[in-house]
Amino acid sequence: MNVLKLEIGRIHIKDIQLGSETSVKDGVLCVDKEGLIAFLKQDERIKDIKLDVAKPGEKVRIIPVKDVIEPRVKVQGGINGFPGITAKQAQCGDGRTHVLYGAAIVTVGDIVGFQEGVIDMWGEGARWTPFSKTYNLTVDIRVAEGLQPHIHEETVRVAGLRAAEFVGLAGKDITPDEVLTFELGSIFAETAQYPKLPRVVYAQMNITQGLLHDTYIYGVNQANILPTLLHPNEELDGAVVSGNCVAACDKITTYQHQNNSVIYDLYAQHGKEINFLGVIMVPEHTTLAGKVRASDYTVKLATMLGADAVIVSEEGYGNPDSDLLMICKKCEKSGIKTVLITDECAGRDGMSQPLADTAAEAVAVISGGNVSHVVTLPPADKVIGNKAAISVLAGGWEGSLLEDGSLMCELNAVIGATSEIGFHNVTCRLY
Amino acid sequence: MNYLIVTNNPAVTASKANMVFVEGSAAETLITVRDLVHEGYELISHPLAASLRMLFSPFRSVILGKKLAKVDDVSAVIIEDSISKHQRHMEFRKPDSAHDEDYKMMDLILLKAALDESPNLW
Numbered sequence: 001m002n003v004l005k006l007e008i009g010r011i012h013i014k015d016i017q018l019g020s021e022t023s024v025k026d027g028v029l030c031v032d033k034e035g036l037i038a039f040l041k042q043d044e045r046i047k048d049i050k051l052d053v054a055k056p057g058e059k060v061r062i063i064p065v066k067d068v069i070e071p072r073v074k075v076q077g078g079i080n081g082f083p084g085i086t087a088k089q090a091q092c093g094d095g096r097t098h099v100l101y102g103a104a105i106v107t108v109g110d111i112v113g114f115q116e117g118v119i120d121m122w123g124e125g126a127r128w129t130p131f132s133k134t135y136n137l138t139v140d141i142r143v144a145e146g147l148q149p150h151i152h153e154e155t156v157r158v159a160g161l162r163a164a165e166f167v168g169l170a171g172k173d174i175t176p177d178e179v180l181t182f183e184l185g186s187i188f189a190e191t192a193q194y195p196k197l198p199r200v201v202y203a204q205m206n207i208t209q210g211l212l213h214d215t216y217i218y219g220v221n222q223a224n225i226l227p228t229l230l231h232p233n234e235e236l237d238g239a240v241v242s243g244n245c246v247a248a249c250d251k252i253t254t255y256q257h258q259n260n261s262v263i264y265d266l267y268a269q270h271g272k273e274i275n276f277l278g279v280i281m282v283p284e285h286t287t288l289a290g291k292v293r294a295s296d297y298t299v300k301l302a303t304m305l306g307a308d309a310v311i312v313s314e315e316g317y318g319n320p321d322s323d324l325l326m327i328c329k330k331c332e333k334s335g336i337k338t339v340l341i342t343d344e345c346a347g348r349d350g351m352s353q354p355l356a357d358t359a360a361e362a363v364a365v366i367s368g369g370n371v372s373h374v375v376t377l378p379p380a381d382k383v384i385g386n387k388a389a390i391s392v393l394a395g396g397w398e399g400s401l402l403e404d405g406s407l408m409c410e411l412n413a414v415i416g417a418t419s420e421i422g423f424h425n426v427t428c429r430l431y
Numbered sequence: 432m433n434y435l436i437v438t439n440n441p442a443v444t445a446s447k448a449n450m451v452f453v454e455g456s457a458a459e460t461l462i463t464v465r466d467l468v469h470e471g472y473e474l475i476s477h478p479l480a481a482s483l484r485m486l487f488s489p490f491r492s493v494i495l496g497k498k499l500a501k502v503d504d505v506s507a508v509i510i511e512d513s514i515s516k517h518q519r520h521m522e523f524r525k526p527d528s529a530h531d532e533d534y535k536m537m538d539l540i541l542l543k544a545a546l547d548e549s550p551n552l553w
Contacts, residue, residue, distance in 0.1 A: 114487075209545075212482075286481070290548050320481050352519055353515075
């Protein structure tokens with residue numbers, strides 16, 4: 001008997017436009033502009049909404065990006081929306097969900113003045129972000145004056161989720177182009193079926209350190225809970241939402257949670273090379289005591305599950321490197337093999353020590369790319385969002401704004417450029 | 432209170448006791464933390480932020496615990512690694528003074544979140 005069975009019906013989107021109804025016809029997504037604005041402005045904390053679209057290949061720059069969300073609708077089982085945040089509590093990961101595949105909601109708006117996070121839809125910048133290939137509905141959100149920063153962040157986060165819910169409804173009665181099925185039984189059942197395959201757990205670290213550095217599971221701020229076991233389908237079906245918006249290159253957007261590449265890949269190998277047991281969601285604390293507690297607890301859960309190996313992915317950079325290596329060291333000491341997925345701050349030439357911490361046990365490490373790599377972004381014909389945010393990129397160092405208006409910046413400014421769950425464009429090669 | 436906050440953020444000094452105020456940069460704040468760790472203070476919060484943008488912050492606050500009889504090895508390694516990491520990041524960067532007020536606010540908010548994590552243990 002399966003614990004959860006999820007069908008993801010992908011409706012392939014080939015174009016996006018603003019209009020007077022929300023619908024999908026022949027792969028063209030039309031969004032009811034005034035209807036969506038009115039829907040979002042039901043939240044009295046929102047003063048103004050600007051909607052626009054950005055398509056692959058257009059000389060358009062979106063900045064500063066807060067989050068990216070995939071528009072979806074629940075057509076069977078569970079409840080529509082994001083349980084615990086935009087909808088009542090319900091089980092995610094069971095039943096059928098339709099996805100407007102190829103479309104994305106991109107929320108834009110400053111919460112603090114130093115925000116960056118750029119998506120270029122064309123040229124050099126487009127090479128580095130996976131969201132240059134999606135048909136993007138940009139939702140630029142201005143909030144009422146005087147809101148506290150926490151409330152401001154929450155307002156913008158929830159507006160993006162509600163927009164995804166509103167747009168996703170267009171896929172309710174459409175026959176999907178393809179249907180993916182994800183099912184995983186109890187650990188006992190799967191192990192009985194695949195007794196000889198190595199048992200693998202995925203430990204997903206998420207930033208959980210306060211304002212602009214938070215992650216939510218069913219609406220619960222993960223900072224306040226111990227590491228917890230998740231069925232992989234729950235994350236693929238909207239249980240996990242990003243509240244993190246200052247680490248552009250390696251933040252895990254809500255879209256990337258909904259399409260977690262590590263989960264996809266572990267599912268693909270389940271029953272073939274491995275026995276995929278589930279996901280441990282690991283908070284990243286600021287205090288060393290919190291890091292010790294979370295890493296001890298993660299290893300204990302993996303041991304209780306009988307894991308032979310743990311894949312660990314990080315989010316962010318700096319103090320989370322300590323958590324990553326604590327988990328690695330403790331797992332290896334317990335006889336559990338580890339593979340780490342991270343990104344590198346290896347200097348502009350890529351030759352420096354890549355992490356803020358090291359461990360002899362970290363022998364299998366996958367890099368999502370070098371955050372310090374320098375790219376040159378030519379001027380855009382159109383900027384969606386806040387043009388002044390471009391000066392945040394230009395203001396970092398000498399010579400970053402070239403005579404022709406091009407910007408030199410580090411990859412860390414580009415959304416999703418060095419994803420630590422592998423949902424991005426760069427790849428690793430062995431020399 | 433069993434903790435000490437080392438900070439160069441004026442917004443923190445305005446609201447908290449048990450303070451070592453550093454009149455200087457974020458880098459100098461980390462150096463002060465290192466010196467105190469070598470005197471025996473243990474690290475309570477990690478000296479680095481969790482996001483690249485906050486690594487560029489001109490303001491930094493770090494929480495230290497009790498002064499121990501001898502140097503805490505783990506704390507010493509972490510602060511040394513953090514200083515070298517911070518230096519590498521800032522090599523090519525100019526101080527971002529245009530957003531001082533926002534950086535002060537964020538540093539204070541993240542410090543408060545750290546203080547809320549498990550204050551009874553300190």
